[in-house]
Amino acid sequence: MATTAETHSFDLRVESVRALNALLHDPHGGAVRVCHPDGAHALAVGLNAPWEVELDGHVGYYCAGMNAQAQITVRGSAGVGLAENMMSGRVEVFGNASGAAGATAHGGLLVVHGDAAARAGISLKGAAIVVGGSVGHMSAFMAQSGTLLVCGDAGEGLGDSLYEAVIYVRGRVASLGADCVEQELDSDDLARITRLLAEAGIDGASAAEFRRYGSARELYNFHVDNAGSY
Amino acid sequence: MCGIAGLYLKTPALGDRLGAELSKMLTLLSDRGPDSAGVALYRDPAPPGHVKLSLQVIDGTSPGADWAAISDGLGEAVAGPVSFETCAGHAIFFVPGDAATAQAWLSHHAPAVSVMGSGQVIEIYKGVGTPREALDRFGISGLAGSHGIGHTRMATESRVTTEGSHPFSTGADLCLVHNGSLSNHNRLRRDLQREGIAFGTDCDSEVAAGYLTWRLREGATLEQALEGCLADLDGFFTFAVGTAEGFAVLRDPIACKPAVMAETDDWVAIASEYRAIAALEGAEDAETWEPEPGRVYSWGSALVA
CATH class of the missing domain: 3.60.20.10 (Aminohydrolase, N-terminal nucleophile (Ntn) domain)
Incomplete structure (x- = not known):
């Protein structure tokens, strides 16, 4: 949490993206409210301190990429690659997110209150992603670890070539990808879903409404006979 | 991209x-x-019975076309008055009749001229350069x-x-x-x-x-x-x-x-x-x-x- 009571104001129609990111690389952290993002790319990227950043509008590509420790809020929609490779902290978007939201994210929590487009959580490596709406095709493709929780529907090829990551979907799944299967929802799952919904601040959904999807572990790389090939 | x-x-x-x-x-x-x-x-509809053509001389070595001469020749061929406006190597022609007849005449008598678009309302402007340079050259902001x-x-x-x-x-x-x-x-x-x-x-x-x-x-x-x-x-x-x-x-x-x-x-x-x-x-x-x-x-x- 930020220790300073002072919140900086930053107007991106007056100052540059580079100036904003330079400020946010101060290792002491702090609180900043950014107005007029106007879809600019690479906002609040590479943070590694307990910053609280509020972006008041729509943001462009790669917002909050590589985030560690910081809490970044977008009061609008986000472009491609939101919170890509996040390590820790929390990124919350009140609008929609474009493709590859949370791609390769290792840790932390990404919340998208609207929809996330194609390839949400692709190659997920440990983070939790909560989507209030629906996700597009090929979401959680090759996801290795972590959780993707979708309150709406999922597009085609969900969880293709999944490893250890777990997917929960409340709505309809257009189709499952290779080696992704529905699995039984146990009490640990119910507790995990309840906790994630609470952390994400999403009301009106209950854990029992979700279905769990995971890897069937039947692809070539899961067979011990092929272990020597790697 | x-x-x-x-x-x-x-x-x-x-x-x-x-x-x-x-x-x-x-x-x-x-x-x-x-x-x-x-x-x-999409703007400035052609008068009834007319077609609007967006023309450009694309050969980079050519200084441009003699649009007045083309207008006269085309007008004779379609037996009606042709009007046109020019803009940075482009010309917007209003021609009586249909596009096919006008295009056939142009490909025969003005082979250096390209027809980039045709219809009742469409006008097409395009060229090389940064977007700002190209769009300024054509005066798009004023249209x-x-x-x-x-x-x-x-x-x-x-x-x-x-x-x-x-x-x-x-x-x-x-x-x-x-x-x-x-x-x-x-x-x-x-x-x-x-x-x-x-x-x-x-x-x-x-x-x-x-x-x-x-x-x-x-x-x-x-x-x-x-x-x-x-x-x-x-x-x-x-x-x-x-x-x-x-x-x-x-x-x-x-x-x-x-x-x-x-x-x-x-x-x-x-x-x-x-x-x-x-x-x-x-x-x-x-x-x-x-x-x-x-x-x-x-x-x-x-x-x-």
Whole structure:
């Protein structure tokens, strides 16, 4: 949490993206409210301190990429690659997110209150992603670890070539990808879903409404006979 | 990478600002496409019984055409008065009769002149240079109209030339802008050439335009022709198609080429990136969304044949 009571104001129609990111690389952290993002790319990227950043509008590509420790809020929609490779902290978007939201994210929590487009959580490596709406095709493709929780529907090829990551979907799944299967929802799952919904601040959904999807572990790389090939 | 933008004005009183707003959008997409730019504006309808042609002398070594002489010759051939306006190497001709007759005469008597678009309301301006340079050269900011689409190009599949710039005409009052790259354009170009579709470049996007022209010629609706792209084009694309009434948008099913749409009470816009839409008045309160892959969107009864 930020220790300073002072919140900086930053107007991106007056100052540059580079100036904003330079400020946010101060290792002491702090609180900043950014107005007029106007879809600019690479906002609040590479943070590694307990910053609280509020972006008041729509943001462009790669917002909050590589985030560690910081809490970044977008009061609008986000472009491609939101919170890509996040390590820790929390990124919350009140609008929609474009493709590859949370791609390769290792840790932390990404919340998208609207929809996330194609390839949400692709190659997920440990983070939790909560989507209030629906996700597009090929979401959680090759996801290795972590959780993707979708309150709406999922597009085609969900969880293709999944490893250890777990997917929960409340709505309809257009189709499952290779080696992704529905699995039984146990009490640990119910507790995990309840906790994630609470952390994400999403009301009106209950854990029992979700279905769990995971890897069937039947692809070539899961067979011990092929272990020597790697 | 390329940039595309489209703007449809729901409030006719905003028409005076069409060129200025579209120029602003395209200039903001300069780093997606710094090597050439173009727009199709829908404006200034041809008088009844006339057709409007967008002409340009594309041969870079030529100083331009003798538009007055072409106008006189064409007027004699179609037995009626031809009028025209010129702008930075372009000329907009109003010709009595139909486009085919005028085009046949031009290809015979003014072979250096390219017909970039034809119809009742379409005007196409395009050329090399940064979007700001190109659009300023054509004075797009000063042009009024009902709607328009535009493109900033980063050439990948063919040379940087005016012929390779977008929009490409796909029929009367129709044109296409494309962000992406097609893999099967050589084979498809040969197939379309056998069907009598002519091509002036090696550009993949011209093949997509030729495909639409062919499908429409064979009786498909614009919606059917666009849906055919999903089956017959291999590659990546976000398309915007301009029509006399509005525009349509289609993304390929893989959807690795971006698109954002936004709508207010006054306008509907599409752009490769939200940055371009942010420049429009009311953008902050607009409903914005990403068009779904493989689904045809349209505005202004664009798909009503």
